[in-house]
Amino acid sequence: MSETNDNGESRARVLAEALPFMQAYENRTVVVKYGGHAMGDPTLGQAFARDIALLKQSGVNPIVVHGGGPQIGRMLTQMGIESRFEGGLRVTDAETVKIVEMVLAGSINKEIVALINAEGEWAIGLCGKDGNMVFAEKAKKTVIDPDSHIERVLDLGYVGEPVEVDRTLLDLLARSEMIPVIAPVAPGRDGATYNINADTFAGAIAGALEASRLLFLTDVPGVLDKQGELIKELSVSEAKSLMRNGTITGGMIPKVETCIEAIERGVEGVVILNGKTQHAVLLELLTEHGAGTLIVK
Ligand SMILES: Nc1ncnc2c1ncn2[C@@H]1O[C@H](COP(=O)(O)OP(=O)(O)O)[C@@H](O)[C@H]1O
Numbered sequence: 001m002s003e004t005n006d007n008g009e010s011r012a013r014v015l016a017e018a019l020p021f022m023q024a025y026e027n028r029t030v031v032v033k034y035g036g037h038a039m040g041d042p043t044l045g046q047a048f049a050r051d052i053a054l055l056k057q058s059g060v061n062p063i064v065v066h067g068g069g070p071q072i073g074r075m076l077t078q079m080g081i082e083s084r085f086e087g088g089l090r091v092t093d094a095e096t097v098k099i100v101e102m103v104l105a106g107s108i109n110k111e112i113v114a115l116i117n118a119e120g121e122w123a124i125g126l127c128g129k130d131g132n133m134v135f136a137e138k139a140k141k142t143v144i145d146p147d148s149h150i151e152r153v154l155d156l157g158y159v160g161e162p163v164e165v166d167r168t169l170l171d172l173l174a175r176s177e178m179i180p181v182i183a184p185v186a187p188g189r190d191g192a193t194y195n196i197n198a199d200t201f202a203g204a205i206a207g208a209l210e211a212s213r214l215l216f217l218t219d220v221p222g223v224l225d226k227q228g229e230l231i232k233e234l235s236v237s238e239a240k241s242l243m244r245n246g247t248i249t250g251g252m253i254p255k256v257e258t259c260i261e262a263i264e265r266g267v268e269g270v271v272i273l274n275g276k277t278q279h280a281v282l283l284e285l286l287t288e289h290g291a292g293t294l295i296v297k
C-alpha cells in the first residue's frame with residue numbers, strides 16, 4: 001500500500017515538475033530528427049513513438065524528420081551495390097536514388113508511422129514530394145584536396161540540397177490531429193528525385209517553420225569537449241570555435257553547421273542528444289537541465 005502511495009506521489013512530482021515545460025511548448029513546433037543509428041531497437045523505437053505521441057497530446061506540434069543511412073546501406077549491399085561517401089554524403093546514381101526513395105519514403109517511413117499510430121495517435125508519412133513541400137537542387141559541394149590544396153567540385157549524382165520549402169501542408173497538419181513523419185527525399189524543378197542528408201532536410205523544415213526547437217537524435221550524448229565531457233550549452237560563436245580548433249570533427253561538423261544555419265533562419269534553439277537513451281525527447285524538453293547540448297544564438 002505504501003509502495004503504491006510512493007509511486008503515486010513520485011509520479012505526481014514528476015508531472016508537476018514537467019508541467020511548466022509542457023506549457024511553454026504548447027502550440028509551438030518541435031522538429032525531431034530521428035537518425036538511422038538511433039533506430040532498430042524495438043524498445044527504444046516504442047519509447048520514441050510514445051514521446052512524440054505525448055507531445056501531440058500535450059498541445060505541442062511535433063514533426064518527425066527521419067534518416068536511415070545504415071538501412072539504405074544494408075539494402076544496397078543486398079542488391080550488390082557498393083556504398084560510397086564523399087564529404088559525409090552518399091554518392092547517389094540513378095539506380096541508387098530509386099533504392100534510397102524505396103527505403104526512406106517506403107519501409108522506414110511506414111515503420112515510424114506505425115509505431116506512433118500504435119500509441120493511439122494519427123501519424124502521416126510524407127516526403128518532400130507530398131504537397132509540393134520541398135524542392136531540391138543538385139548539391140554543389142566542394143572539397144579541398146589535402147595534397148594539392150586545390151578546391152575540387154564533387155559530383156555526388158542525385159544528392160540534393162533543399163532550396164524551397166512550402167509550409168502550406170505542414171501548417172494544415174499542425175491544426176489537425178495528424179503528426180507528420182517526413183523522409184528526406186525531394187523533387188527538383190528539373191523533374192529528378194534527390195536524396196538529401198536527413199540533418200540538412202530537418203534543418204530546412206525547422207527553419208521554414210521557425211520552430212521553437214530542433215532536436216537531433218544521434219548516437220553520442222551531445223557535443224563533447226576534448227576530455228569527452230558533455231557540453232550542456234553552446235552559443236553559435238562558441239560552436240564555430242570548437243569546429244576551428246578541432247574539438248568537433250567528422251559527422252558532427254555538418255550537424256553543427258546545420259544547427260547554426262537553422263538558428264540563423266529563426267529556430268530558437270537546437271539540441272544534439274543521444275537517441276539511444278530511452279525517452280530522450282521528453283527528458284530534453286521537460287526537464288530543467290535537458291539531456292544533450294543546447295545550441296542557441
Ligand atoms: N566533439 C564531438 N562531440 C561528439 N561527437 C563528435 C565530436 N566530434 C566528432 N564526433 C562524431 O560525430 C558522430 C555523430 O555524427 P554522425 O555519425 O554523422 O551522426 P548521425 O549518423 O546520428 O547523423 C559521433 O558519433 C562522433 O563520432
Ligand SMILES: CC(=O)N[C@@H](CCC(=O)OP(=O)(O)O)C(=O)O
Pocket residue numbers: 034035036037066067068069070072088089090100159160184195196197198199
Ligand atoms: C545524401 C545522403 O547522404 N543522404 C542520406 C540520407 C539518409 C540519412 O541522412 O540518414 P541518417 O540520418 O541515418 O544518416 C543517405 O543516403 O544515407
